Amino acid sequence: MEVQLVKDSMNKNVGVVYVDDTIDLAISKMEQNAFSHLMVEDANTICGIISKTDILARLKSITYSTGGRSYNEKLLKGMKVWECMTPSPDCVNINDTLEVAAAAMLETNHNVLPVLDDSGKICGIISTLDLVRSVYKPK
Secondary structure: OOOOEHHHHOEOOOOEEEOOOEHHHHHHHHHHHOOOEEEEEEOOEEEEEEEHHHHHHHHHHHHHHOOOOOOOHHHHHHOEHHHOOEEOOOOEEOOOEHHHHHHHHHHHOOOEEEEEOOOOOEEEEEEHHHHHHHHOOOO
């Protein structure tokens, strides 16, 4: 069986937000581009990853800690990406095997990993769905 590499299964369409962008902007980018995750940059370096789940968890904790009072767009426009992101995500290299990517996901319990090229720049993402697609080929 041939060795499968991350570069052959990854998604090259990557959304990026910046650490000081608002959550409102992150949500807009996710909706406009059908992304569930965005890479977070600071000084041209990936410093985090933010997902719809991260945003919902943060909003839930705020609502819970304030006695359940609901907040509107004002909260989303004031909250920054860094407040919801997962910092310092584990990454895989474009030339890593899918086995390496799967092991990293299992070890970290993350469903998505940023993919870096040989110079350390983001060039894609790989998800558990990408891994499943790489082994399951419908007839």
